[in-house]
Structure formats: C-alpha cells, structure tokens
Amino acid sequence: MSQHIDFPLEGDYVxxxxxxxxxxxxxxxxxxxxxxxxxxxxxxxxxxxxxxxKVRAGQAVALAGHVIHVTAG
Structure with a gap:
C-alpha cells in the first residue's frame, strides 16, 4: 500500500x-x-x-511506496 503526499508547488517547478x-x-x-x-x-x-x-504541477513522483502528487500552489 502506498502513502500519498500532496506537495503544493510555489513556483513553476521544483x-x-x-x-x-x-x-x-x-x-x-x-x-x-x-x-x-x-x-x-x-x-x-x-x-x-x-x-x-524539473518536476511540475500535475506530475507524480514515487519512491519506496510513497507517491508525491505535485499540485499547483
């Protein structure tokens, strides 16, 4: 089971x-x-x-069961 993390982006990318x-x-x-x-x-x-x-809003990053959803800040 994966853990979801929402990350609000403050600029164009991180x-x-x-x-x-x-x-x-x-x-x-x-x-x-x-x-x-x-x-x-x-x-x-x-x-x-x-x-x-460069990771932008709308992209998903996964590592070791964690999924980071990058959202527009």
Whole structure:
C-alpha cells in the first residue's frame, strides 16, 4: 500500500532531489541526489536518473511506496 503526499508547488517547478528533501523522504539535497542516481525514483511511472529534473504541477513522483502528487500552489 502506498502513502500519498500532496506537495503544493510555489513556483513553476521544483528540482527532483529538493522535492525528496522537502517532503521528508530524505535528509538533504545530497541524499536526494544519491537516491535519484540509484534508480529508485520514478516520475510519472518512468525511472528518472536526472537528479535536478524539473518536476511540475500535475506530475507524480514515487519512491519506496510513497507517491508525491505535485499540485499547483
């Protein structure tokens, strides 16, 4: 069973590694980069390896049973 997290976006986008940090799924942006590089993160169902991928409103990010829904702030 997955845990859903709603993340209201404050600008046009948030970098993927920062999103993981801001939602509490990792301790720092550096840890977020390592998690993304490991291939453990998907964006809209596809594995994303770009650490600073721009995530925009309407997209869904998944990691280890957590699904982050990015919404327009």
């Amino acid at each position: 970098e993927l590694n920062q999103l993981l940090k801001l939602t509490g799924l990792c301790d720092s942006g550096g840890a977020g980069k390592a998690i993304v590089a490991s291939g453990a993160v998907t964006v809209d169902g596809a594995v994303e390896l770009r650490k600073t991928c």
